[in-house]
Amino acid sequence: MTETGDRSGSTPTDIARAAARAGIEAAHPEAVLQEALAVDGNRLRIGGRRYDLADYDEVLVLGGGNAAGTVASHLADRLGSALTGGLVVTDDPSPAGPVETVTGTHPVPSEANVEGARRLVERAAAADEHTLVLAPVTGGGSALLAAPVDGVSLADLRELTEALLRSGAPIDRINAVRKHVSAVKGGQLARTAAPATTVGLVFSDVASDDPSVVASGPLSPDPTTYDDALDVLAEYGVDAPASVLDHLRAGADGDVPETPGSDDAAFESASVHVVADNRTAVSAAREVCREAGFETLVLSSSVRGEAREAAKTHAAVAEEIRRSGNPLEPPAAVLSGGETTVTIRGDGTGGPNQEFALSAALELGEPAVLCAVDTDGLDGPTDAAGAVVDERTVEDPRRARSLLADNDVYDYLDERGALVRTGQTGTNVNDLRVLLVAE
Structure with a gap:
């Protein structure tokens, strides 16, 4: 069942995961x-x-x-x-x-x-x-x-x-x-x-x-x-x-x-x-964030393009919220959907949502949480639906960038407990992303 109600004791990471699950x-x-x-x-x-x-x-x-x-x-x-x-x-x-x-x-x-x-x-x-x-x-x-x-x-x-x-x-x-x-x-x-x-x-x-x-x-x-x-x-x-x-x-x-x-x-x-x-999932995730006390904005349900590049825009939105209160004052939740892609140039293991998450983590200079998942539960040829990251996920940017370049982010995220595993979900309405900027 979808979790609802008071989340005052939950961390932003908990809320991001719960919102993705509800979607x-x-x-x-x-x-x-x-x-x-x-x-x-x-x-x-x-x-x-x-x-x-x-x-x-x-x-x-x-x-x-x-x-x-x-x-x-x-x-x-x-x-x-x-x-x-x-x-x-x-x-x-x-x-x-x-x-x-x-x-x-x-x-x-x-x-x-x-x-x-x-x-x-x-x-x-x-x-x-x-x-x-x-x-x-x-x-x-x-x-x-x-x-x-x-x-x-x-x-x-x-x-x-x-x-x-x-x-x-x-x-x-x-x-x-x-x-x-x-x-x-x-x-x-x-x-x-x-x-x-x-x-x-x-x-x-x-x-x-x-x-x-x-x-x-x-x-x-x-x-x-x-x-x-x-x-x-x-x-x-x-x-x-x-x-x-x-x-x-x-x-x-x-x-x-x-x-x-x-x-x-x-x-x-x-x-x-x-x-x-995708709006079906985004709307449900948005409601969980609202109930947790976040002001919410749906950025788009049609985000597309290269995963690691689209992630940088989401990180920039988090920075803007933190620094200027635009487009929302924190605590803020920005949600998006759509389908990003990966041009495979390396021979590693990962998926679009994992690359999206790691690329965003590299850019998050201030406190924020991002959860990115594929709603079918399988991100690329892996057993993970995606990943949840924050500004502390990446401690070694050079290695993280090298792994991104080789399309090999799965193990890196797994080592940090960042992978989201849901198993096959019984549905498929594309990708879902929840970006939280707390007070």
């Missing part, structure tokens, strides 16, 4: 879907739309992503016998009644991902106008719903994914490439499921909340093209496998059909609802 809990499917869905007998309401479950021969759950397992579990509990089956691909499985769960890997796809996506596509293709498809689409779906096009092997898809993740490209640009080497992304799941009634339940892990970017938009029209995908590879110096380049060039030449755009008939029977996003 994660607020974005969990159990909390979100209790509000977003209403079930009254055979009647289901999602947003402003209503569905009579008795009108359908089948009610299926088909989707993928970090939170897809917990979404499927919630739907199974709420819909009971009205839910007839389905399949989700996730790295965080949960019992979901008649819905089959395929456990895959993230952020790099595996054979399990490919097989799960293949079976999901088969289930979608078998749906007809008497089928209602409830489709969880969550962060992590780009890797978990791995359905490479003919001619692109799993090994090549893995190589492409790793190169894109190292490149420092923003997620919308990365996904422009992934859409164009997939049989499910970029609106193609909606095309496959048509004419079934398909309802997307989106947990947004992208700064824009654009459903065409979340999990590479399997249910959304794709505004990007094969030319865009080739431009991303060139701009970020991504050395893609030959099979990928051959496919993208064939698409750019018109020899391979483009992903479906907004005029495609497939979207006439598909709707998408963003049921949780």
